[in-house]
Amino acid sequence: MYVTAVGRIESDLGEFAKQADRLQWDGAGRFVIRHLASGA
Amino acid sequence: MKPIVVEFDGHTLRGALLDDLAPEICSRIWKALPLEGPATNTIWSGDMLRLWVEIPEPEQPEHVVPLQHPGDILFIPGWNGLRFVYGQARMQGPSGAHPVPLVGRLDGDLSSLAAFGRKVEWEGNRPMRVAKG
Numbered sequence: 001m002y003v004t005a006v007g008r009i010e011s012d013l014g015e016f017a018k019q020a021d022r023l024q025w026d027g028a029g030r031f032v033i034r035h036l037a038s039g040a
Numbered sequence: 041m042k043p044i045v046v047e048f049d050g051h052t053l054r055g056a057l058l059d060d061l062a063p064e065i066c067s068r069i070w071k072a073l074p075l076e077g078p079a080t081n082t083i084w085s086g087d088m089l090r091l092w093v094e095i096p097e098p099e100q101p102e103h104v105v106p107l108q109h110p111g112d113i114l115f116i117p118g119w120n121g122l123r124f125v126y127g128q129a130r131m132q133g134p135s136g137a138h139p140v141p142l143v144g145r146l147d148g149d150l151s152s153l154a155a156f157g158r159k160v161e162w163e164g165n166r167p168m169r170v171a172k173g
Contacts, residue, residue, distance in 0.1 A: 024080045027164035 042070050043173030046124070046146060048079065048156050049166060054173055055113065055146035062102035062143045065115050069095055069143065070172070075122070079168035081161050084134065087127025088114075089157050091168050095120060106139040113144030122170065126153040 009016065023029055041056035059066035069075075075093040082088045088108070101117050108114065108130055114123040116131070116138070123131065124146065131140045146153070160166050 024083060025078075025165050027160070028162045 042066060044073070044144065045171050045173045046153075047169040047171070048153070049159070051152040051156070053146050053148065053150070053153060055111075055144055056173075057113075057144045058103065058142065062115075062141055064100075065098045065102050065141055065143050068098060069115065069122070072096065074169060074171040076167065076169040077121075078165040079124075079156075079160060080165045081157060082123065082129075082131075085123075085131045086129035087125065087154065087157060088129040088131070089124045089126065089153075089160065089168070091122045091124065091170065093121055093170075095122070101141045103142050104139045105142045106137065108140075108142070110150055111146040112142055113146065114140050115143045116140045124153065126150055126157045 042059050044055050046053045057066040072095050077091055077093040079089045079091050082090050108125045110125050110127055112125040131138045
């Protein structure tokens with residue numbers, strides 16, 4: 001199977017990693033991707 | 041082989057520890073039974089549950105296998121706990137595959153264990169118990 005990298009997450013990933021670890025224990029969580037407020 | 045039962049969410053599966061192939065590790069597991077704790081899915085290894093229990097660490101690994109199959113029960117020295125394979129899986133971490141000791145097998149239909157694995161993935165950790173059979 002091939003995968004395509006379509007984006008990058010910027011800035012500190014520490015909190016993101018903590019939340020990802022919690023999914024293992026707590027089950028599925030809500031994940032939101034939205035446009036930047038600036039519209040850039 | 042030493043008979044065991046694995047209990048989760050009202051289901052019971054029978055199996056055995058492979059003490060003829062991994063005598064020291066299986067002896068330590070057998071002496072520690074019954075073992076009960078939370079089960080989660082592994083992060084890197086596919087359809088595999090981890091039971092978070094503490095087993096006295098063996099001096100060295102035994103019966104190390106590079107590939108795993110549904111029904112396999114694994115013990116990984118250093119990481120501890122027990123792993124239960126319920127579908128397509130291979131023990132691995134972020135740096136690649138890890139050959140690991142195969143210490144037991146589950147018998148029969150594994151569909152209840154697979155459903156349990158999916159439930160844990162969506163709803164979070166659930167209790168699991170291993171006892172002498």
